[in-house]
Amino acid sequence: MNIYDISKRAGVSIATVSRVLNNSSRVSEKTRQKVLSVMEECGYTPNAFARGLGLNSMKTIGVMCSDSSYPYQAKAVYFIQQQLRSYGYDCILCCTGDEYLHKKEYCDLLLTKKVDGIILVGSGYISQKPEENRFITETAQKVPVMLLNGHVEGDNVYCIVTDDERSMEKAATYLLEEGEGQELLYLYNALSDSGRRKIQGIKKACEKKGMDPEAARIYYFDGYHEDIPRIADFLHQLSEKGINFNKILCSDDSLAMGALRYAYQEKLQVPEKLQIMGYGNSMLVHCCNPQLTSVDTKEEIMCRTLVDTLLHVLDGEEKPAIQVYSGELMLRGTTLSRK
């Protein structure tokens, strides 16, 4: 069943059928109805490949992330997919891992598949080495590239980012001001673009409190973010080494889960003896006792904006290259509350 069959049965030419298919206005209402009813009768659906060949688009967007099972990315992928569908677009999902070459290869793969645009989820796609970001601007010469939480300058590249530096600065400032002492430890496990911005925020907060930002207790946990027991161990080792802290700020809620486990193992009361703060405001904040203070990064609205922006760009409209959202501190039981 193809366009010829329909045209015969409807007593028109294939051109007319095609026009109906593409909602052209240059078809009389009468013939349009006739053609539509024949299509209905036959249960006809146009061949997507042939259509793609003619239109040079199959209305699909490539969505890349390092690992879509990570809570943040999982949410992002979900929101993006939903929003794309509302515009009639589908998404091809690619989990690239963290290696530069894989990222680049997947990008090329998606171009080969002739997607209409590419979305990079997470700041892991931005490197400090400019040459490792070139694949993004190069890709953008073919299709619009959208970055969620990453920033790179280039034609046809659009960035939707959280103001991680300011958000982390706010979070750290809060902790430094609450409770006794300023033994703040910052724990992170991603060396990404946003990871670096977060660290800047921490240092800024320290500086403003008259502390030496270079002496800030900033530690990198080199392991899988879901490996809660190892995170706890890591903190234990730091403490064994004589590093003092009574406040832990984490780059991610799951790291904070490790911090809570550490507190439990060491029988440190939270928040009296140890304050803990996460980042992301994921479902994990409710999975612990007391509940976790965290920073809400407005993920859903960011994803919707990202997709809206992309679709406007595909429509040829002008759009801002960067759109920044601010994080919001969600105070809960793992931190002391302001008197």
Add this chain to the structure above:
Amino acid sequence: MNIYDISKRAGVSIATVSRVLNNSSRVSEKTRQKVLSVMEECGYTPNAFARGLGLNSMKTIGVMCSDSSYPYQAKAVYFIQQQLRSYGYDCILCCTGDEYLHKKEYCDLLLTKKVDGIILVGSGYISQKPEENRFITETAQKVPVMLLNGHVEGDNVYCIVTDDERSMEKAATYLLEEGEGQELLYLYNALSDSGRRKIQGIKKACEKKGMDPEAARIYYFDGYHEDIPRIADFLHQLSEKGINFNKILCSDDSLAMGALRYAYQEKLQVPEKLQIMGYGNSMLVHCCNPQLTSVDTKEEIMCRTLVDTLLHVLDGEEKPAIQVYSGELMLRGTTLSRK
């Protein structure tokens, strides 16, 4: 840049170029090298749409799930995507929600997009009403349909399932045998196919212990699985109503998080006063104190098997219609350990 350009520059016909593209053995090594080098030079990649039109396939698989941000589904989608890619296939992700019509519509949409196969993630795709499962068998007349944790009979439908009934029976039996009394409460929040099998397992365990399976304390939490505070409230209300329990078995780890919150709010010591068991063995098991006893459902191996099976089917091989995996009890701190 197309196949004609390449053929001209390489001094061969387009048929030969096409053969090289498709790894045909009917090309001399010399011309193959010549053609390949020209392709390389020109940075040529074949047009995927034209290729799809000719081959009637673009090597894409449709992956449907209700909400890819739910931890179980997020993991499944990730494993499936990775395994598909290792075979050179890509996946189009669709989040359908729970409504029957949406599921059916997405299925049709994927067929329209001419995917080579469809994977349904989660038992939510199976209804008790046979007419609501018909879209699956109908779809299977066009492309192979794979079910992860759902079971339906039909040509070209392949099911990879956890033995939820036996697994839940094992879990419930364990709880009934440990500690004082048999006040076991079963909490679930999905009325899906596997949800029903789990309940059967609970009843069976009760029966074998000489209890009336119809009197079993089986409760449905009608809410979002991530809404931990509401789950805790729900348990509180049950207890207010005079329903006694000192053991809670949950259909899902996130429900168990709610149970732990409840215990915390009521100051019930876990596991001494209240034993809690989850299902799924997700990262959440490490996010609480004590750590959560749960049932490991072998998600990764199931997903790999699913994709392997699909690819063999696409190759025309014969494959079993059902493959069943057993769950494994992972004992941790929220349950009493066997003496």
Add this chain to the structure above:
DNA sequence: ATGAAAGCGCTAACAA
């Protein structure tokens, strides 16, 4: 408003 016909870039049957 409608139709004829020339692509789009590839595959594959058939011929050589």
Add this chain to the structure above:
DNA sequence: TTGTTAGCGCTTTCAT
């Protein structure tokens, strides 16, 4: 082993 050629099912230009 290689080339010729007829599709695949659609879009779109150019007539009418």
